[in-house]
Each structure stands twice: as structure tokens, then as C-alpha cells.
Amino acid sequence: MYTTTSVFLQLLTMQLNSNITVEPNSTVENETSNSISLNSFMGIFIMCFYIVVYSTSTVGNLVVLCICAKNGRKNAAFQPTRTGFFNLYIANLAIADLLFTQLTIFDAVYAILDEWSMGAMLCKVQGFLVELCYSASILTLIAISRERLKSMSDLQMKSRLQRIKERKSRSAFVWIVAIVLCSPLLYAYNLKEETSGIVRCYNDAWSHVGRRIYYSITAIILFIAPLIIMIWTQLKIKRVFKSQVAPNQQIAISMRARQKKASRMLFVVTIVFFAFWSPFIFIRTLRYFRWYEGFIIWKLSQLSTIASAGANPFIYSFYSTHFRVYMKRFVTCKCDLMAASDNGDISTVNTVY
Numbered sequence: 497m498y499t500t501t502s503v504f505l506q507l508l509t510m511q512l513n514s515n516i517t518v519e520p521n522s523t524v525e526n527e528t529s530n531s532i533s534l535n536s537f538m539g540i541f542i543m544c545f546y547i548v549v550y551s552t553s554t555v556g557n558l559v560v561l562c563i564c565a566k567n568g569r570k571n572a573a574f575q576p577t578r579t580g581f582f583n584l585y586i587a588n589l590a591i592a593d594l595l596f597t598q599l600t601i602f603d604a605v606y607a608i609l610d611e612w613s614m615g616a617m618l619c620k621v622q623g624f625l626v627e628l629c630y631s632a633s634i635l636t637l638i639a640i641s642r643e644r645l646k647s648m649s650d651l652q653m654k655s656r657l658q659r660i661k662e663r664k665s666r667s668a669f670v671w672i673v674a675i676v677l678c679s680p681l682l683y684a685y686n687l688k689e690e691t692s693g694i695v696r697c698y699n700d701a702w703s704h705v706g707r708r709i710y711y712s713i714t715a716i717i718l719f720i721a722p723l724i725i726m727i728w729t730q731l732k733i734k735r736v737f738k739s740q741v742a743p744n745q746q747i748a749i750s751m752r753a754r755q756k757k758a759s760r761m762l763f764v765v766t767i768v769f770f771a772f773w774s775p776f777i778f779i780r781t782l783r784y785f786r787w788y789e790g791f792i793i794w795k796l797s798q799l800s801t802i803a804s805a806g807a808n809p810f811i812y813s814f815y816s817t818h819f820r821v822y823m824k825r826f827v828t829c830k831c832d833l834m835a836a837s838d839n840g841d842i843s844t845v846n847t848v849y
Contacts, residue, residue, distance in 0.1 A: 542795055546604060549799060550597055553806030557594040560809045561587060563822045584663045585643065586812055588670065589636045593805035596629035600802055612697040616687045619697040623685040624678055627714075630801060631674040633808075634718050637769060639666050641729040641762060645736075677717065680710065708784050719777045723770060730762040764811060772804035 564587040602622045606612055612619060643663070684699040684707075699707065775797035782788035 538792060542792075542799070543604075543608075545796075545799055546600075546802070549803045549806050550600065553593060553597040553802060556806055556809035557590040557597070560590040560812075561594070564590070567822065584660070584667050585636060585640050588667045589633060589640070589808055592629045592633040592636060593808055596626060596633065597802060597805050599626045599629065606697065611694045612687065613695065619687055620682050620685040623697065623699065624681045627681055628674050628678045630805075631677055631714075631718055632671055633805065634722055634769075634773075635670040635674055636667075637765065638722050638725050639670055641726050641765070644762070645729045645732055677714065684710075704784075711780065711784055715777050715781060719773055723766070726762060726766040726769065730766065733762065768804065768807055768811060772800045772807065776801050 599622055602614065602618070603626070605614075614622075643666075681699065684701045685697060686699075686701055688696045688698050688700060690696065702710065775793075779788060779794050779797045783794065788794075
């Protein structure tokens with residue numbers, strides 16, 4: 497009887513231990529018993545999906561940065577007012593997305609090897625930088641939405657240099673807020689050696705309650721609030737255009753076309769943001785509160801955040817006439833025409849919306 501009871505207690509303990517969910521440690525993290533096996537169909541699918549979104553994001557954002565650098569060689573005092581917007585906000589977004597994409601390589605290696613072998617310092621720094629970059633990317637989307645609304649509703653005339661100075665300040669503010677928001681993660685990430693000798697990189701410096709509080713706050717700041725701001729901005733732009741009175745029919749047609757383009761652009765940005773980020777935020781919340789312990793959907797939701805970094809260049813190249821012209825010339829290697837446009841040969845208005 498005593499032996500049977502002991503065996504039962506041991507089996508019960510093993511079952512309880514096997515059901516313990518390891519807290520997520522970063523945007524693309526690994527779990528003790530849920531590593532990616534390249535010997536399985538799902539493991540191969542996840543890795544192929546990762547390679548596709550990684551390549552798309554890397555190439556797309558590098559092209560954006562090359563175009564911004566080419567377009568930014570002119571003296572800022574002689575650029576059109578919206579060129580500053582193009583170079584600062586779009587380049588800021590591309591830098592954040594590109595760094596975020598490159599940092600996920602460490603998580604991919606971690607998931608395949610099923611062990612963190614890159615040291616304690618890199619565990620902390622990489623975990624911090626991953627969330628810093630995607631936080632800056634999301635906050636930049638808010639800045640872009642607010643910029644478009646302000647440019648359409650603000651009747652005060654400002655000089656080009658004054659506008660560029662304001663945009664530089666907002667771009668710096670985005671990174672400052674992201675650093676402040678993510679700085680606690682430098683303390684949270686630690687290495688932990690299991691009984692089997694395998695080393696893990698976890699954000700286990702906090703208690704379960706501490707992690708739930710922190711990630712609930714970040715979910716509000718980086719998902720719920722941006723989504724509300726984007727929707728409100730779109731509605732506000734529509735009201736601004738309705739309140740404006742055109743002096744003649746030709747200007748009225750031009751205003752309606754501008755309104756349609758701005759509304760369509762903001763709508764696409766909002767939908768893409770919600771589609772790529774809501775699965776990750778939702779599943780992560782369920783996992784931290786121990787309401788969901790699955791693996792496949794969690795991994796796919798993490799990959800969707802990388803896909804969002806790859807989608808941004810396509811969104812802005814599709815809706816920005818100026819950017820689309822440069823993109824075509826860059827892809828077709830017509831560098832001589834790009835150089836000619838820097839000398840003022842291109843009359844296309846540089847606008848994102």
C-alpha cells in the first residue's frame with residue numbers, strides 16, 4: 497500500500513511539473529519542452545515562414561533606407577516641406593523594423609538549438625533590444641498618423657526648417673519613450689540552468705504577478721492606445737475635410753481626392769497593424785495568465801510581428817507617389833535617374849498620404 501501510494505505521488509508530481517508553462521521571454525522565444533524540430537513538418541513550416549518574412553523585411557527596409565539616404569543628400573534647407581517627413585519618419589520606421597528583424601536571428605538559433613549559448617550579457621541585451629525596436633516601430637506609426645492629421649488641420653504656416661526640427665524632436669522622443677518603457681527588461685532577463693544542464697534565457701527576475709502587470713501595461717501602451725489613436729485620427733481627418741469649404745469646383749475635387757487618399761492610407765495602416773499585432777498581444781496575454789499553453793499558434797503569432805516589419809515598406813511604397821518613383825528606379829537600377837532627381841528634375845510631390 498505504501499509503495500503504491502509513493503508511485504502515485506511521484507507520477508502526480510511529474511504530471512504537474514510537465515504542465516507548468518514557462519513564461520515567454522521575448523518576442524520570438526523558446527520554451528523548455530517546445531523547441532522547433534526540423535524533423536517535423538510543422539518545424540519545417542515555421543522555419544520556412546521565418547526565412548520568408550525575415551528576407552522580405554530585411555530587403556524591403558534596406559531598400560527604404562537606401563532611398564532615404566539618397567533622397568537626403570540634398571541640403572535640408574532646399575528640400576520640399578514633406579521631404580523631411582519622408583526622410584525622418586519613414587527612415588525611423590525602417591531602422592526600427594530592420595534592427596528588430598536582425599535581432600530575431602538569435603531567437604531562431606535559440607529555438608533550433610533548444611539552448612541559449614550566447615552568454616548572460618547577450619541574453620539581457622538582445623531581449624531588451626528586440627522589444628525596444630518593435631516598441632519604437634509602433635510609436636513611429638502613431639507619430640506618422642498624428643503628423644498627417646496636424647498637417648491637414650493646422651492652418652499655421654511654418655518654415656521648412658521649423659517643421660524639420662519638430663520632426664527630429666518627435667523622432668528622438670519616440671526612441672526615448674521606447675527606451676524608458678523597455679528598460680526594466682534589462683533587469684528581467686537572466687540565464688537559468690536546468691537540472692539537465694541546459695541553459696535557458698528567461699525573463700524570470702520578476703514574479704508571475706510582476707510579469708502580468710508589466711506586459712498588461714505594455715499591451716495598453718503599444719497596442720490598445722495606438723489602435724484607438726489611429727482610428728480617432730482617421731475619423732478626425734474626415735471631419736476636418738468636411739469642415740473645409742472649397743472656393744470652386746476644381747479645388748473641391750482636389751480636396752476630395754486628397755481626403756480619399758489620406759483615409760485609405762490610414763485605414764490600411766490600421767488594419768495591417770491590428771492584423772499582425774493582435775494575435776501576438778492576445779496570445780501572450782493568455783499565456784501570462786495561464787489560460788493558454790499551446791505552442792504552434794504562439795509561434796505563428798510571434799512570426800506575425802516580424803511579418804509586420806516586412807509589410808511596412810510595401811504599404812508606403814504603394815501609397816507614396818514619390819517613394820514609388822524612387823522604388824521603381826532603385827529596383828531597375830536606374831541610379832542615373834535617381835541622381836538626376838536629386839538635382840530637381842523630378843516634380844512629383846513627396847507625400848506619404
